[in-house]
Structure formats: C-alpha cells, structure tokens
Amino acid sequence: MSWANSWGLNAVDLARAQFAFTMSFHIVFPAFSIGLASYLAVLEARWLLTGREVYLNLFNYWLKIFSVAFGMGVVSGIVMSYQFGTNWSVFADKTGPVIGPLMAYEVLTAFFLEAGFLGVMLFGLERVGPRLHFFATAMVAVGTLISAFWILSANSWMQTPAGHAVNADGQFVAADWLKVIFNPSFPYRLVHMVLAAYLTTALVVGAVGAFHLLRDQHLAGPRVMFSMAMWMATLVAPIQILAGDQHGLNTLEYQPVKIMAMEGHYQSHPDGAPLILFGLPDQSEGKVKYALEIPRMGSLILKHSPDAPMAGLDTVPRENWPPVPVAFWSFRIMVGMGLLMFGLGLFSLWCRWRGTLFQSRLLHLFAMAMGPAGFIAVLAGWITTETGRQPFTVYGLLRTAESASPLATPAVGSSLIAFVIVYFAVFAAGVIYLLRLMAQPPHPGEAGPPSNIPARAAGITPAVERIAP
C-alpha cells in the first residue's frame, strides 16, 4: 500500500493503529454500560422498595439508552476478541495458554450471563413480573462487573506478568493460576477501572439531569437523577483519586519505566525528583522542554519523602523506552479530569447544603460540561497505561514488534481503512440516537425499549411530571 509505505508505516504500525482505534471506540461503551447496569439495578430496587413511579420512569428512560449503548459495546467487542488472531497471531500463539483461559472465563461467566438476561431485562417486565425482572436486571449488572474482572485480569497480566513459565514452543504457560489471575497490578487496576466506569456513568446521568433542570427545575425525574449523580460524584471522585494514587505506587514498584514516562523523568534525580506539571517531552533529545516543575514534589508524591532518589530513563536502554510524550500528556489529561470531577462533587455538595442543588444554573452548566469528562478520563488513562507498557505486549518479556501476524502491509492497511469508515458511520449514528434519547425528559408512564407496540397516538404529548414549586 503505497500511502502506508510512503509514511514509513509497516504492518506492525498499522496493526497497532487498528488495535488502538477499535479499542478506543470499544472501551467507552463498556465503561458506560458497567456503570449504567448498576444504576438501573439501583433504580429498579428503589422502585420496588418505595413504589414511587418516578423510579420506574427513570428506569425505563435509562433502559432505552442502555440497550443502544450495550448493542454498540457487543458488536465492537466481538471485533476485539478476533483481532488477537487476525493481527496479533504470534501474541495469540504465545500467550493463548495463559490469557486465553481468562478470556474464556469472561465469556462463560459474564457474556452469557449478560446476554441471557438482557432480553428479559429489556422486554420481559410484563411477562415475568417485577421480582423476576429485577433479578434479570441484577444479573446483567453482575455480568458487567464479572466481565471487568476477567478482562482486567488478562490486561493486568500483560502489564505485570506473574505465575507463568515458558514451554519448549516458546509459549507462556501457567505455573500457578491464582498468581496469574491475581497478578500484582490486577487489584488496583480493577478498582480503578470500575470506579471510573461508575464515575463516567454518574457524569452522563448528571449532565442529562442538568440539561433538563436548566429548562425546568421542577421536573421530577431530572431532579432525582441529578441528585443521585451528584452524590456519586461527591463520594466516588475522592475515592478514585486515592485509588489512582495507590495504583500509581503499584506501577512504580512493578513498572517503574512507565512512571518515568508518565512523569517525564528522562533524567535520574539522586536527591529528590521534581514534579513536572507541564512541558514538552522531546523523545529524541531525551528531555522535557519548557518544563514547569515543583522541586522534590515528585519524590514526595511517589516515595513520600522529598529527598528520595529516583531513577530516570537515562538508566534504561533506549530501545526499551515507551513513547514519553503520549504517556506524559494522556496522564495529565486523566488527572485533570479527575480533579474537575472532584471539584464538581464539592460544588454540588455546597449547593445541596445551601438548598440550591436544583436551582444553581452555574452548577447545572458545570455538570453539563462535565458530561463527557468520564469518557475522556477513561480513554486518557487507558492510553497512559497501554503506551507506558510499550515497547512490549507482555511487559519485559514479549516485544510488540515480535507479536504481530505475518501479514502483508496492504492487508492490515485495508482492514484498518474498512474499520475506520464503518466505525465512524455506525457509531456516529449511534451516538446521535443516544443524544436524541437524552434530549427528551423522562415522562410519566415512560415506556421501555420499543417492541412493535404502536407508538403513542400522534399529537398527544404526555404531560411531564413536575414537583410543585
């Protein structure tokens, strides 16, 4: 493929671009549906416990949104499960015996559970009754969490491999399954990712609530969802910052080079490393230009001591350097989003205390602006951790360049172009439909996902449930 060659791209670069592209699209849907499935279970539980109609309306409202997002997650996920074989066959051959079973367990314990109960959750309330229906909703929510467990275990094993041996064919094999599954970075990554999914969903729910409150602050449904979402932001954002800090310390222990890339530490600092706030990392010169830094703060955060020595990339052979500019900036974007979420949580708490939670236009505008913040943070965090692992697929053991399929450049280039075109066409339409659903406020007697039940008679717009001013 001449365009690829003229840019100096080879099949491995194109395969990496394809994985990054398809994964970036995929990851936002599970991040949203993990949180949303749990939120739906909570809404239905509150409906069953209180009998309040507003919870059922909210449940049906978000269920429609869930069904669209979940469908996009499923189809983009199947692409991922086959991409290991199509573009990364050497990786699949060598790691299949270790991470293959983890992914097989994901299918057996999570995907089937979600899919098996999804139909009843979407369409079955009248057929099975509320209690059994709640059970189905809960199973879907549990399924999304089990799915996160296994796939993050597999991902974490690639970051911090443990419990394995290598056989005569050069394959990784499990020596101790518990050590494989509960590898050193897994517990931290799991907590960090599930909290991220909950925050992402809370911010979307909050933004939708705020959007409708800006138009009418007495709407019952938006008030309930906005209040619930702001509680999540208030409580979970600080926990997430703590969890992220712990995850960072774990990374420092097991993947110090990734931390060097995230911090922009090209040089070693024998008497305390600075915290570089911003700057332009220059990979070829091996330094951060125009660095704005706080002396010794880096050592204080990472080693809890301002004078602690910290090694830099100058102690690492250049062929093992991750792409520092990418990891450096994506990390800052993630942290920035996290701090803004924390700020939103505090602001909403203050408004709640003053009794202006449903009145403050400033809060509502802030919450609306933060609607996509969770997705941005998830993507930035994922880019940080995956580029920080480079140039390896299995950290320190299997190089990315030696993991790809023996394919001709045109084959990988063509499939990349096909995925780019299809994803933009399909998922852009999906996002538009999601936004259109969100632009409507929840109505009393809100219907669930459409079957072929005839739509409401034309011309009759149902009244909107309002709380008396």
Added chain:
Amino acid sequence: MSAAVDLATLWAFIIAFAVFVYVVMDGFDLGLGILFPLFPAKADRDVIMNSVAPVWDGNETWLVLGGGGMMAAFPLAYAVLMPALYTPMIAMLIGLIFRGVAFEFRWRTQRERNRWDLAFAGGSWLAALAQGIALGAILQGVHVEGRHYAGGWWDWLTPFSILTGVSLAIGYALLGATWLVLKTEGALRDKAYHLCWYLLFAMLAAIAIVSIATPFLHIQYAQRWFTWPNVILTAPVPIAVAIITVLLLRALANKQDSQPFPLVLSLFALSYAGLGISMYPYIVPQSITIWQAASPENSQFFMLVGVAILIPLILGYTGWAYWVFRGKVRGGYH
C-alpha cells in the same frame, strides 16, 4: 492414551459444540436478515425483528466462545487460521456490526429506518457468506510453515470457498424461514412456508454439490469417507438426510408449524457431523492436529472445570429466556 490426548479430544468436541450452537442459533438470526429484502412491509419487518430481538445477543455470544475458546485451548490453530482467513474474518466482523446495531438503531429513527433495514440485510448477507467462505477455506487447507501461516491474503478465494459461502447462506435462509413458520402467523407465516419449499431444494442441492466436491479437494477426505471403518460413520449420513427430507416435505405440506425448524436443525447437525468426520483429528486440515495445536494440559483442565459447571447453567438460563418469549410473535406484542 495419555490424559493430554483425552483433554485435547474433549476440547475439540467442546469447541465444535460451541461453533455448532452458534451456527444453529445465530444461523436463523442471520437467515432472517438474508430474507429481509423479501419482506418489504414495515409491519412484517417489525415482527421479524421482534421474534429475535430478545435472544440475538446471546446467540452471538457462542461465536465469542468459539473464537475465545479456540485461542485458549488451541492457540496454535487460532494463530494460524485467523491470518489465513484474514479477509473473510474482517468481512464477517463488519457484517456483524451492521447487523447487530440495526436491532437497536432501526427503532430510533423514522427517517433513516430504511438505511438500518438495509444494514440488517446487508450485514447478515456479508456475515453468512464470510462464514461459509471461511469454512471452505479451512477445508481446502492453508499453507503453514513452522508455527505461522505462510500463504497470501487472497488464498482463501477459490471456487470451492465461494460454493461453501453460498451454501451456508442458503442454509441460514432456510433456518430463518422455518423460524418464521414457528414464530409468526397469518400471511407472514404463509409466505415463509412458500419460501421454505424453494430454500429446502436449494439446500439439498448445496449439500449434494459440496459433498461431491469435498473428496476432490484432498485424497485424504475421500479415503476418510470411503474406507473401512469410517464408512460405518459416513454411510448413514445420506440415508438420514433422505429420511429428514421426507419428514420435512410432509411437515411443509401439512403446515405443521412447529416441525420444520427442528428438522432443518437436524439437517445442519448431519452436515456438521460429516464435516467433523472429514476433519478429525486435524484442526488445520492436512497440517496441524488437535494434539499439536493443544494448549498445555493445565490450561485446558483449568477451563474444563469452568465449562463443566457453567455450560449446563448457561443452557439452563438461555432456555429460560427462550421460554419467556415462547409462542407466536403477534403484531403489537412480543
């Protein structure tokens, strides 16, 4: 026989089972998409979509189990076959994307509904053809050197693989038509009955042509089919196909709604058994056996525990979901 041999054979059966469940379950979903252009009325299309909307996602999960299970249990075969089937696999995935999102998207828009109906039909066609072509490409064998696929990215394209692609699309369409007979009423059901006749004869022709062509691919297939003692296994297959055909013709003539679907499923099962006899014990025909491709024993055993406990459970709640949505899909209701 050592324990490893037993495990590999067992896993070959488990993967084969997953793929078969996928073929029959997503087969009728895809078949509905293939037949979609023949049902232009919106009301019919709504009923057709609703007859599978609650279950299509579960059906597709078996494909993930087949692929993921193969990477885990036979990583070498997965690593060789996926690059060999590169283009059909990408085409299948893209087809499944269009088909899958259409289930949700077509309810979300009035103006663009036709576009998503087209995506549903086109995606189903693409996925079905790609799966059939992949099957043919596996049967005709791939060029392996060491632990890698060593052929080009168009090796899969032969008259034989096109034949298997078209055959599978016909088979899926027949499954879809019999599903409609089972799940719908009135004019829609009658039209489906009508289609069943044509599609049944097309499928029988496809089975015959593929069966005649396969032994010519490799002398090993012919030997496997026609030599003692394998002939004990292969000889009853045509007889059973004939018996099922008679039963099917009778069910179609007498309009017994619940019979054609399971009978076509048994036709699929017989064809699948024929395939299994042809391939065993190779997982990549003529180059890699299931024992050469197998994961280490502890990987296969670790997963076997999960399969033994979870597959019955999965079949249980999947069956329950089908039971919840049992019966005819009526206009206006599930």
